[in-house]
Amino acid sequence: MLVSYLRLFRCKRHDSVVPQDRTAFQTSIPLQDTHLDFKDIGARLRAHRLGRDLSPEDLAARLSISRAALYRAEKGEIAKIDMLSAIARELRISLPSLLGVGIEYVDNALGFFERMRQIEESCDQIIGLFSPISYLVTTDQYDAVLKDVLSESIDTCDQKTVSKILDVLQKRKQRFAQRRPLLASIISDGDIRKLLSRGLEGATDMPADIRQCRRKMALAEVRHIVEMLRAPGIGIQIGVAREPIPSTSFQIMRQAGRSILTISPFRLGQDPNIHIGVGMITSAPEALELHESIAQRLWATSLKGHEAAAHVETLIAQNGFTA
DSSP states (O other): OHHHHHHHHOOOOOSOOOOOOOTTTTOOOOOOOOSOOHHHHHHHHHHHHHHTTOOHHHHHHHHTOOHHHHHHHHTTOOOOHHHHHHHHHHHTOOHHHHHTOSEEEEOSHHHHHHHHHHHHTTOSEEEEEOSSSOGGGOOHHHHHHHHHHHHHTSOGGGHHHHHHHHHHHHHHHHHHHHHOOEEEEEEEHHHHHHHHHHOSOSOSOOOHHHHHHHHHHHHHHHHHHHHHHHSOOTTEEEEEEOSOOOSSEEEEEEETTEEEEEEEOOBOSSSOBOSSOOEEEEOOHHHHHHHHHHHHHHHHHSEEHHHHHHHHHHHHHHTTOOO
16 A cells, blocks of 8 residues: 555656766766665654654654554554554654655754664765765764754753754764765865864854864864875765855765765754754755766865865964964
8 A cells, every 4th residue: 555655656757867977976876766665764754753852652652552563663664554644744744755755854953864874874875065074074072062062052942952963973973984985075165264263163152262262173173184185084085175065065875776865954063053944855866966966066176185185274374273
């Protein structure tokens, strides 16, 4: 019954993909697997439940089912459309979004980062445009200050959300370190300038001494970027873009047989936003091709390696630090 429902909503797919030589990213878009993946449905269910701040017991009680039944659903062991419809209503998402048909929308940072964690667990390659750099390659010291930065950016009543987001983020980083998928990260020299000038800040009214401390922390992170540019880890490529970049971050993740695009309004580090926005997740070929084209253009004109490291060191000196 679920398979029949999916066919009603499935969008038409492109018959072909423009064959281009894109060896820098290894980005030829594979044909998408069109079968209904129940494991993915369960993963979405869990992410949206976390995003709604519902425990398994809470959601099970609302659905009038056992905790064990919900656990099985989150494992992908579900076949009744009525059950999925009830879950979608409780989580305030559409049924097609829960099924992964078309575009999946996530209206909170916790649920969005959990979905990213789930997708990254089995991906082989990541192409990212996150500011000022992909969280996956930040330092442990960055994690330590990130809690304060995020806490400064939201109301006191939302503080427990910060801890949950940090837990998901750290699991992402740990998994990346274990699996080491290929990573191509594009960063903006304009964002690096802001980071060095203002530091890691969650609010604009910080005392001068704290701001200076945060600038030093930002400097340490930028120096880490320089180190990676000069001696990147295995499978890590970084490009420093000097032209304007999109205001929203995106990440293309490639798995066996499919590619997934995530578009994020949420932001970590300098000028963070974990409060409001709608993230989007899709495997639509047109969306993938358009964002891949943006990444290709930025990568082609970005500084790389020692040239990029020297440029970032110049930015450090321009902001009053010794490179």
